[in-house]
Amino acid sequence: MASGNSLVAFGARAGVPAAANGARHSTRNSHPVLLFDTTTQQEVEFTGVLPRHYGGGGITVYLHWTAASATTGTIGWDVSFERMSDATTNLGSDSFATAQTVTAATVNGTSGVMTVTNVAVTDGANIDGLTVGDSFRLRIRRDVANDTATGDAELHAIELKET
Numbered sequence: 001m002a003s004g005n006s007l008v009a010f011g012a013r014a015g016v017p018a019a020a021n022g023a024r025h026s027t028r029n030s031h032p033v034l035l036f037d038t039t040t041q042q043e044v045e046f047t048g049v050l051p052r053h054y055g056g057g058g059i060t061v062y063l064h065w066t067a068a069s070a071t072t073g074t075i076g077w078d079v080s081f082e083r084m085s086d087a088t089t090n091l092g093s094d095s096f097a098t099a100q101t102v103t104a105a106t107v108n109g110t111s112g113v114m115t116v117t118n119v120a121v122t123d124g125a126n127i128d129g130l131t132v133g134d135s136f137r138l139r140i141r142r143d144v145a146n147d148t149a150t151g152d153a154e155l156h157a158i159e160l161k162e163t
Contacts, residue, residue, distance in 0.1 A: 007059065007160040008048045015044040015140070015155070023140075023155070028066065028112065033154035035068065036142035043141040046158065050134050057162050059127055061100075062118045063140070064157040067107040073149030076104030077142055079119060083128040084135040096139055097128040104147045114156065120163050 012032040017023050023034040023044040036042045061079045078099040083089060102119040121127055130136055138160070142153050 005053060005162055007051055007054055007162055009160070010046045010048070010138075010158045012156055015046050018043045018045065018139075023142075026154075028068075028154055031156060033066075033156055035152040035154060037144070037152060038150055039144055041141050041144050043139055044155070046138045046140070048136055048138065048160075050130050050132055050136060052132055054132050055162060056123060056131075058120055058122045059130075060118050060120045060161045060163045061102070061138070062116055062159040062161065063102060063155060064114055064116050064159075066112050066114055066154045066156065067149055067151060068154050069111050069151035070107045070149035071109050071111055072107065074104035074106050074147045075115075075142070075149045075153045076147040077102040077117065077119075077140060079121065079141075080139045081121070081126075081128045081130060082137040082139065083130050084137065085129075085131075086134075095128070096137070097126055099139075099141070100126060101143060101146075104143065107149050 023042045080096040080099040082096040
């Protein structure tokens with residue numbers, strides 16, 4: 001059983017911005033980040049393989065982020081998984097599971113100080129039926145409809161942990 005084990009971690013540079021409304025690669029003091037606009041729901045996808053030590057449970061997604069300039073307000077995110085299974089998934093179109101909302105968190109009172117937020121995604125349909133060894137994409141979007149911070153949100157890293 002892998003409960004509690006880290007499964008996969010991604011840095012900002014591993015993200016591929018969506019063709020339309022994609023987050024933007026940048027840096028903050030030489031730290032790679034992905035910038036997400038305050039008014040347009042931008043997105044990025046990360047590709048991985050679910051490791052062999054995965055025990056079949058839910059997956060908690062941890063987002064490590066900063067606010068580019070805001071010192072008040074909240075920033076929220078949503079995440080969704082897409083299974084790219086052997087011999088069944090047509091990669092010619094998207095098939096992401098329903099997005100799971102990361103509750104908006106208050107930005108730090110000092111711009112540039114890291115905040116870590118998370119959402120527990122239950123196994124089964126919410127992780128698009130992922131099983132050991134499956135390739136997958138993880139889509140991250142800023143939840144601009146439900147957050148209140150001005151300016152860009154900077155995504156630094158993501159960790160997936162089995163719950």
